[in-house]
Amino acid sequence: MSGDEAPTGEPETDQTAVRRDRFSGGPARSFLSSLADDERIFAADLAVDRAHVVMLAEQDIVDADTAGEILAALDDVEDAGHGALPEGEDVHEAIESAVIDHVGPDGGKMHTARSRNDEVAACIRYRLRSDVLELVERLVGAREQLLDVARAESETVMPGYTHLQPAQPTTVAHWVLSYEQALQRDTARLLDAYERINQNPLGAAAFAGTPFDVDRERTAELLGFDSVAENSMDASASRDFLVETTSAVAALATTLSQLAEDVVVMASKGHVALDDDYASTSSIMPQKKNPDTLELVRGRAGDATAGLNGLLTNLKGQPRAYNRDLQRAGRHAWDAIDSATESVAVAAGAVATADWPAETLEAAATEGFATATGVADLLAMAGVPFRTAHEVVAEVAADLDADQDAPDYEVLSAVAEDVMGDPLGEYVDREAVERALDPAESVAMRDSRGGPAPAAVADGLDAAEDVLASHSERLDAAETRVSGADGRLQTEVEAYV
Secondary structure (H helix, E strand, C coil): CCCCCCCCCCCCCCCCCCCCCCCCCCCHHHCCCCCCCHHHHHHHHHHHHHHHHHHHCCCCCCCCCHHHHHHHHHHHHHHHHHCCCCCCHHHHHHHHHHHHHHHHHHHHHCCCCCCCCHHHHHHHHHHHHHHHHHHHHHHHHHHHHHHHHHCCCCCCCCHHHHHHHHEEEEEHHHHHHHHHHHHHHHHHHHHHHHHHCCCEEECCCCCCCCCCCCCHHHHHHHHHCCEECCCHHHHHCCCCHHHHHHHHHHHHHHHHHHHHHHHHHHHCCCCCCCCCHHHHHCCCCCCCCEEEEEEEEHHHHHHHHHHHHHHHHHCCCCCCCCCCHHHHHHHHHHHHHHHHHHHHHHHHHHHHEEECCCHHHHHHHHCCCHHHHHHHHEEEEEHCCHHHHHHHHHHHHHHHCCCCCCCCCCHHHHHHHHHHHHHHHHCCCCHHHHHHHHHHHHHHHHCCCCCCHHHHHHHHHHHHHHHHHHHHHHHHHHHHHHHHHHHHHHHHHHHCC
């Protein structure tokens, strides 16, 4: 993916459509080449070529017969595939050389009124939007799976942790919804980035526009771009849409890594049993069931964060406008988005197919006096200053035996009398305290908005479903627009061929 080309003409032996004798061989030629990597944007380049040629014909810049010959040649190039392209320093030059081989010198007219600079920018945007829509589609499906788990496990009590220490009881549904909500934001960031990806840079040429009477809105329409990237220098040179997308992907990969880490830790405690499709055994220890897929989800987050760092490093020192450094920019985004797209399906699938052992989880939810905060809250609700209530329960917790998960009521009452001057019954009923010491009842108390109580979870599910529906609608609208543009472009091409 390069730019700043020399005049186009009929290639000779060891020459290319762009460079001719310059860099025609030797190590510099291979060093310049990105043809193998450009297979990813092969189809995108053909679409961009077709839209540009149709526009040139409609604007009477190229006659209809020549346009038809070029478009027919592009069909042949597509049928032959990327592997059949002639040698070239990038896919754009190789396709142009192949067209000239088919048509003759007039094949070079396909490059009228454009540069490889605006051409490659259009190809990257065209392909990237497809990748983003695929990733959003995966996310929508993953979130549906997580919501199914939350519905099924809304009353399954589990231990909650802070600092990896027993903290408070919660539910599987509440835990799952915490990740679904994070994935909401990841989805929204990608959909927002899509709007800035889907702009048409064609017509910007090298960076200073063109004297030809091009119709930039027409190529935008034919390619399904939502708008035109206005300033010609910015349109050809900027790659901030890659940064925004890769940043959103890195954030998503981080969410997935955190989810994977949670499940790996839960599996080590017996708090979740992964389906065999998402686990493996040891090569030497047959009794083991390892959460390998989730460990790879966790590990792949590094691909995305490395991609973002690599991309920013590539771009930070470049002056306006086009610089050959940009040939290396796209690969960072591709690597990141490929890695994250695969991770989404694996992480969600592992959670969706897992078994959540209710009895084991509820027993674990009492460990480390995890219901202590509930007792303190009861005292505070009865009018005791929370710091005083905290002191009472903290003193009780400090005196618990190592194998004891919760204190007896009498112990609590005695400490309350020592600290506050009155026994516990003067502030709260014994039955209420004993309920608060039960993990399921402790969860049921926490019915504030967004909390783990079943009623609060039900409200959270409703809200999550509404957001998911909205994101699905935005995805469908974008896919419909792109599909419609593909059909319109094909119809226009057939009118010339």
